[in-house]
Amino acid sequence: MDLPAFSRGILFWRNRCASSLRGMFFSESMSGTFYAVSTGPAGADFITLGAVRVLGRCPTIFYPVTGSGEGKHIAFDCVCEAVDVSGKECVGVRFSMSGDKARTDAEYGAFASRAAEYLEKGDVAFVSIGDVSIYSTAARIAKIVGQMGFRVEFVAGVPSFCAAACSCALDMAPGLGDEIRIIPGDACYRSGALGDVLSSPGTKIFMKSPRHLGEIVSEVVSRGLSGSAHLVQGAGGADERILTGDALAEAGADVFGNAYMSVLVVGV
């Protein structure tokens, strides 16, 4: 169900975005809302009071389980620290996080169908680390669920790069004219644009660099930028680690072992 005639050109008010308008065509008593809930990067300290409130009233909480190991569900760990989940149905969902779009689309579609069964009974939360509007699985699933006709709402959170910058007490835009770029590291490296990006003005935040973080750091160092660069691993978490200056320049290959959860901030 899609309502382009309704969803275009309308003066929206709070919580009256396109997906909500679609949702208004369903009886509240017959179907719930799909909440894409941001938990922040790590631990209960980053979760918002709004997220706590929404999670408190959702009878079902889905959480992503990544990687092959057990216990790797950062978002759900945040939730459990902040919300009493006893009495709720909490369901881990494994996604392959494959680079193969057809495969991930199939996984997301399958999960959306599963979520729909729960939505017929009530509200559902799908939790995601960081903020759900930025590189999140939650947003991609929410789009499918919205297209299925369910009401969708996003609950904003602290993105990992803000946690990373704050851990370093960094002012990412010291001048009111300074730009901040959030750059997918692997894609930037592969495109050959890294040099141009590093020589552009403003603060550069590299995320999503599981494969090429080492090469990106090498380029930063070779350009003499390590003094204004901070590599933050596991931003905000108990095992957070920050490298800058000479330590960043001298970082060995082992530093890049958990590159997926690393944020590299190259300041102005």
Add this chain to the structure above:
Amino acid sequence: MDLPAFSRGILFWRNRCASSLRGMFFSESMSGTFYAVSTGPAGADFITLGAVRVLGRCPTIFYPVTGSGEGKHIAFDCVCEAVDVSGKECVGVRFSMSGDKARTDAEYGAFASRAAEYLEKGDVAFVSIGDVSIYSTAARIAKIVGQMGFRVEFVAGVPSFCAAACSCALDMAPGLGDEIRIIPGDACYRSGALGDVLSSPGTKIFMKSPRHLGEIVSEVVSRGLSGSAHLVQGAGGADERILTGDALAEAGADVFGNAYMSVLVVGV
């Protein structure tokens, strides 16, 4: 007191950033920590449990008062909704928000000296809307306070552009290779780079456009981009307003009256 030999090339661990290291040379019992605390964009829903915890233990809370009117202290209103401030010393600080750097530097310096008097007695929080690492007065003051030798910590929060995107249920990076640019609107417009920026790939977030938001929106519309653009005023607040599509194209001058608190997201 500055310790470049200590603050460069060190393998930092959580909360061991340069300013914290400086702070370690002061007796904890003799001086407090300056906490730059993010409150998110509007209302208690966006404040984090970590911010609540820090604010709860700070005997002094400074909050910025902007504009000429009474009661315009969004950050402090968030705090009061989330934290019991009775028994705390809560002090409004007026900044001119002038474009004159010499004037603002003088104001920040004067405030830092005032904050130092409180820091000799205990912890101090300076609250700021959004996230303190992005275009915040808090970060600029924290730098001065850190240079004076006090321990500084940033408490991360929800930036206004995440709240804006989430209110619209926007996926700002639907592809893992998509870049997101946070652009100071007025500076971009004045530089003549707006056209190039709008034709670049990725999502563009325009902030800090108090003077030229109307011209920026006109350029977005004339390029046929209004269908993928959302103008969010007062993101996350009770009076939030969202314009997109034809409504954005037809927006009159009155829409841009509160341009300073507006975020324009032009999606991929």
